Amino acid sequence: MTDTILDTSISDETLMDRFKDGDETAFVELYNRYRRRVYAYCIRMINSQDQADDLFQEVFIRVARKRHRFLAGSFSAWLFAIARNLCLNAIRDRVSHVALEDVADSLQTAADEAEYDQSLEILKEAIDHLPADLREPLVLRVYSGLSYQEIADLTEAKLATVKVRIFRAKQRLHEMLAPYFMDRV
Amino acid sequence: MTTEELIVGHFEKSLTLEEERALQERLAQSPETRTMYDQYRSLEATLGNDASAVAPSSRLDEATVAAALSLLPQAIGGGLLGLLSSKVVVGLTVAVIGGISIAIFANRNSSNNGATVAPPAPAVRVVPATPSAQPPVVAPPAEERASSGTQTPENAQPVSAAATPKSEESATVKGAPNRTGAQAVGVKPARKPDGTMTIDTKNAPVIDNGTQVKPNK
Numbered sequence: 001m002t003d004t005i006l007d008t009s010i011s012d013e014t015l016m017d018r019f020k021d022g023d024e025t026a027f028v029e030l031y032n033r034y035r036r037r038v039y040a041y042c043i044r045m046i047n048s049q050d051q052a053d054d055l056f057q058e059v060f061i062r063v064a065r066k067r068h069r070f071l072a073g074s075f076s077a078w079l080f081a082i083a084r085n086l087c088l089n090a091i092r093d094r095v096s097h098v099a100l101e102d103v104a105d106s107l108q109t110a111a112d113e114a115e116y117d118q119s120l121e122i123l124k125e126a127i128d129h130l131p132a133d134l135r136e137p138l139v140l141r142v143y144s145g146l147s148y149q150e151i152a153d154l155t156e157a158k159l160a161t162v163k164v165r166i167f168r169a170k171q172r173l174h175e176m177l178a179p180y181f182m183d184r185v
Numbered sequence: 186m187t188t189e190e191l192i193v194g195h196f197e198k199s200l201t202l203e204e205e206r207a208l209q210e211r212l213a214q215s216p217e218t219r220t221m222y223d224q225y226r227s228l229e230a231t232l233g234n235d236a237s238a239v240a241p242s243s244r245l246d247e248a249t250v251a252a253a254l255s256l257l258p259q260a261i262g263g264g265l266l267g268l269l270s271s272k273v274v275v276g277l278t279v280a281v282i283g284g285i286s287i288a289i290f291a292n293r294n295s296s297n298n299g300a301t302v303a304p305p306a307p308a309v310r311v312v313p314a315t316p317s318a319q320p321p322v323v324a325p326p327a328e329e330r331a332s333s334g335t336q337t338p339e340n341a342q343p344v345s346a347a348a349t350p351k352s353e354e355s356a357t358v359k360g361a362p363n364r365t366g367a368q369a370v371g372v373k374p375a376r377k378p379d380g381t382m383t384i385d386t387k388n389a390p391v392i393d394n395g396t397q398v399k400p401n402k
Binding site: 022024027028031032035036039040043044053056057060061063064065119120123124142143163166167170171173174177178 | 189190193194197199221224225228231232233234235236238239240241242245246248249250252253254256257258381382383
């Protein structure tokens with residue numbers, strides 16, 4: 001059993017260099033560092049477990065396949081750019097336009113019947129119904145832990161725009177979920 | 186700044202000290218502001234719970250690591266060895282068939298009543314690649330494949346075309362190094378108790394190519 005314990009202070013970029021040289025443990029370390037964040041991005045952007053699983057797997061297959069194309073810069077930015085590219089292409093093929101009012105109505109009905117442990121399901125539905133331009137920065141911020149600046153770089157948006165979009169996303173979620181949260185406060 | 190902006194900014198930890206003070210004042214003065222604050226707090230808590238709960242399954246972990254690492258050439262030079270082996274087999278096949286052809290042609294000419302004939306021109310034939318020219322494939326036991334959570338190309342399901350950028354390569358890895366036969370010495374991802382992945386280089390599953398490996402569900 002290969003059980004090499006890598007120094008956690010080793011940078012992602014150094015690990016990537018090692019991986020390019022054939023060090024499989026370096027890949028596993030990178031995978032462990034990012035698996036949750038990338039998966040969270042995929043599943044909250046797509047809201048379909050099967051499709052998110054496929055996309056998630058494809059992200060890391062591409063990391064392996066295109067490893068020699070990573071030359072400089074932030075590994076995190078490169079990784080999320082791959083994930084983003086895949087997810088946006090998948091979303092582009094989905095046609096789902098639901099009026100916010102309809103969503104709020106359906107969530108209200110669900111909330112009326114919901115128990116506390118169903119709050120996550122309701123939240124997932126609400127996030128899925130956010131417009132993509134609001135959902136993405138929210139997911140990158142909350143689920144993937146990226147900074148405002150990293151989100152701005154990744155999405156090629158201005159820093160102020162990212163902040164406004166995250167605010168708007170939370171505002172929309174609040175609008176949709178307020179009836180539900182009203183019972184809990 | 187609106188009250189809502191102050192509340193969201195508070196939970197984003199992006200407010201200045203002055204803005205924090207302004208929010209505290211509004212919270213102290215307005216029950217509506219307090220209600221809105223509490224709702225946002227619930228929202229933030231739910232988002233945080235969800236974010237901490239989301240993770241790939243262990244089977245997806247294993248399948249993903251196995252599929253990704255199957256794209257690496259082996260340290261023993263598996264890819265190069267495989268390439269050389271196939272070329273050697275093709276070369277030998279051509280030589281053997283060509284030699285047999287020359288022998289048959291020579292025998293026909295030598296049976297011409299003992300008459301002296303000109304030496305035959307070298308028989309040059311185009312020998313198509315035969316199935317025997319392919320490198321041998323050693324399949325692992327069926328139970329090993331089943332237990333490793335991997336799939337063979339026959340039943341593997343590549344990512345849908347919708348999820349693949351048209352400008353990039355297909356999700357089905359073309360020309361990916363095959364981990365068959367001598368190349369089956371690879372890595373086997375495993376999970377540690379803390380949920381992180383590690384790899385086993387001794388008891389590796391065979392990944393027939395670099396296509397996606399579906400976890401068993």
